[in-house]
Amino acid sequence: MKRSRRRFLGLIATGSAAAAATPVAALARAVTPKGKPAKPAPDARPADPRDGADVPPAVADEIRKQKAAVEQSLQAVRDYPLPPGSEPAFVFAPLGPRKNAGTP
Amino acid sequence: MISEDLLHSGITELSARIRARRLSPVELAEAYLERIQRYSPALNAFETVAGDVALLQARQAESDLKLGHWHGPLHGIPYGAKDLLATAGLRSTWGAAPLKEQAFDFDATVVTRLREKGAVLLGKCAMVELAGGLGYRFADASVSGPGRNPWDPERWTGGSSSGSGAAVAAGLATFALGTETWGSILCPAAFCGLTGLRPTYGRVSRAGAMVCSWTFDKVGPLARSAADCRHVLGAIAGADPDDPTSSSEPVDLRPRRLDLARLKAALVPLDFSVKGAEPEVKAAFEAAVSHLRIAGLRLEEARLPALPASELAGIIITAEALSAFERLYQDGSVKRLRDPYAPYQPEINAAVTGADLVKAWRIRRVLQETMARFLSEYDVIVTPNFMSVAPRIEDDLTQALPYADPVGAIGNACGLPAIALPCGFGREHLPVGFQIMGPPFSEGLLLGLGEVYQKRTSWHLERPPLR
Numbered sequence: 098m099k100r101s102r103r104r105f106l107g108l109i110a111t112g113s114a115a116a117a118a119t120p121v122a123a124l125a126r127a128v129t130p131k132g133k134p135a136k137p138a139p140d141a142r143p144a145d146p147r148d149g150a151d152v153p154p155a156v157a158d159e160i161r162k163q164k165a166a167v168e169q170s171l172q173a174v175r176d177y178p179l180p181p182g183s184e185p186a187f188v189f190a191p192l193g194p195r196k197n198a199g200t201p
Numbered sequence: 202m203i204s205e206d207l208l209h210s211g212i213t214e215l216s217a218r219i220r221a222r223r224l225s226p227v228e229l230a231e232a233y234l235e236r237i238q239r240y241s242p243a244l245n246a247f248e249t250v251a252g253d254v255a256l257l258q259a260r261q262a263e264s265d266l267k268l269g270h271w272h273g274p275l276h277g278i279p280y281g282a283k284d285l286l287a288t289a290g291l292r293s294t295w296g297a298a299p300l301k302e303q304a305f306d307f308d309a310t311v312v313t314r315l316r317e318k319g320a321v322l323l324g325k326c327a328m329v330e331l332a333g334g335l336g337y338r339f340a341d342a343s344v345s346g347p348g349r350n351p352w353d354p355e356r357w358t359g360g361s362s363s364g365s366g367a368a369v370a371a372g373l374a375t376f377a378l379g380t381e382t383w384g385s386i387l388c389p390a391a392f393c394g395l396t397g398l399r400p401t402y403g404r405v406s407r408a409g410a411m412v413c414s415w416t417f418d419k420v421g422p423l424a425r426s427a428a429d430c431r432h433v434l435g436a437i438a439g440a441d442p443d444d445p446t447s448s449s450e451p452v453d454l455r456p457r458r459l460d461l462a463r464l465k466a467a468l469v470p471l472d473f474s475v476k477g478a479e480p481e482v483k484a485a486f487e488a489a490v491s492h493l494r495i496a497g498l499r500l501e502e503a504r505l506p507a508l509p510a511s512e513l514a515g516i517i518i519t520a521e522a523l524s525a526f527e528r529l530y531q532d533g534s535v536k537r538l539r540d541p542y543a544p545y546q547p548e549i550n551a552a553v554t555g556a557d558l559v560k561a562w563r564i565r566r567v568l569q570e571t572m573a574r575f576l577s578e579y580d581v582i583v584t585p586n587f588m589s590v591a592p593r594i595e596d597d598l599t600q601a602l603p604y605a606d607p608v609g610a611i612g613n614a615c616g617l618p619a620i621a622l623p624c625g626f627g628r629e630h631l632p633v634g635f636q637i638m639g640p641p642f643s644e645g646l647l648l649g650l651g652e653v654y655q656k657r658t659s660w661h662l663e664r665p666p667l668r
Contacts, residue, residue, distance in 0.1 A: 163549045
């Protein structure tokens with residue numbers, strides 16, 4: 098489960114995987130782009146937020162609460178009976194080649 | 202000497218004086234800068250004060266006027282921009298400690314458009330870190346410190362456009378730009394006694410704005426009145442080649458005389474018996490409804506469709522935010538955010554599968570269709586904004602604001618516009634407000650209704666007793 102979750106996060110991140118050399122500039126990729134995208138980061142792996150340190154009990158308790166809230170939301174979504182033929186609220190369209198794409 | 206009254210007077214009054222050359226844009230900018238210096242540090246309203254930029258732009262506005270070039274009602278009007286809008290050469294911290302020195306070499310489209318209309322940028326308004334995209338529980342989740350409410354600095358401004366709310370309410374700027382993913386314009390408008398406009402998704406370009414959620418983020422004004430919001434929206438709305446999600450729907454915000462008798466409004470009451478809701482807010486809302494009825498608006502009690510809007514909105518926004526801020530996890534800087542739980546968000550949300558996310562998207566479509574049907578019966582929806590006054594700075598927000606926000610969830614999930622209007626005072630003389638929501642691209646109607654309401658009331662003219 099955890100493995101597929103990581104893969105899934107990797108998939109949804111693909112659209113914004115561009116990152117530049119410096120940390121500050123790298124974050125600029127989350128800005129709605131006005132210019133050319135930067136180069137992809139060579140070797141980026143998620144950091145372990147805890148770095149091996151013990152999580153204080155109060156923090157662990159809050160994390161448990163937040164996980165429970167997510168589970169509750171998931172249950173509501175999973176239980177919702179979609180009408181047959183329901184489409185997602187976005188439309189995919191193929192993108193043809195463009196000349197002079199982006200900001201001049 | 203520019204009076205405090207004038208600094209609070211709003212765009213229409215200031216603009217008339219500027220155009221008639223009875224008020225100097227430079228003197229106006231200087232007066233606001235002086236006021237910012239005096240009050241902003243105690244309120245955490247501005248993260249960056251751009252005195253040099255402001256004076257340069259004000260001098261340009263003044264010289265253009267001398268040459269007979271008037272750029273419209275925002276000519277010479279000073280404003281603040283939420284600190285997630287790119288401003289060339291000025292820091293854009295996004296409210297986050299790890300990005301304290303971040304700067305871009307371009308302006309967000311909205312900043313460019315305001316400059317072209319002659320508006321004067323005073324600085325960058327403080328905000329909740331990352332617009333709350335990775336969650337927050339306390340008001341101090343910001344590199345600027347907690348947004349302190351001008352009505353009582355021991356109270357929160359609301360968020361995430363906290364500095365935008367504080368700046369306008371305290372008379373440190375004539376208007377400010379905020380953004381809303383879910384609640385970030387309407388909340389500070391309610392808590393600070395301001396008028397705020399959340400535009401339709403795509404109505405205003407987001408090019409150059411931080412991404413919290415690609416499919417929920419909107420940029421809009423916080424100002425003293427609906428009339429002022431109309432001026433600002435008129436300047437920033439419209440298609441933008443730099444933002445593919447911006448809409449090419451024509452922008453027509455010219456004021457029109459509304460025939461209220463021909464409009465039908467859905468009155469959507471909220472359950473004020475729930476924990477955290479306050480009877481004073483309910484009473485103020487009911488009084489606002491009475492004003493609208495007396496003005497001639499037909500209101501019919503209605504219920505919004507029962508779909509899991511809050512749940513789907515939460516799932517989609519979190520997924521998009523985790524992707525948008527992926528780099529903070531990759532380089533470990535997420536640990537430098539003020540909210541201690543931000544580093545754990547991937548773990549907290551690990552149960553969400555791809556199928557869950559797609560299902561949330563499919564329910565979102567059902568919700569859109571259901572709301573489209575609902576809004577074919579009603580022109581607008583009138584409903585409370587927040588059900589309580591601003592919480593205390595030190596409050597755990599999950600405890601202080603424990604009630605759900607079904608209307609906000611639906612409105613933001615469907616990309617619908619809403620106007621927040623002040624409608625009185627609640628406990629400890631703190632502002633309260635209500636909202637009017639409409640179908641996509643109905644901003645002109647919402648602003649018109651706001652203007653009708655504000656012609657009959659004076660809540661929007663109230664201002665805090667700054668110490």
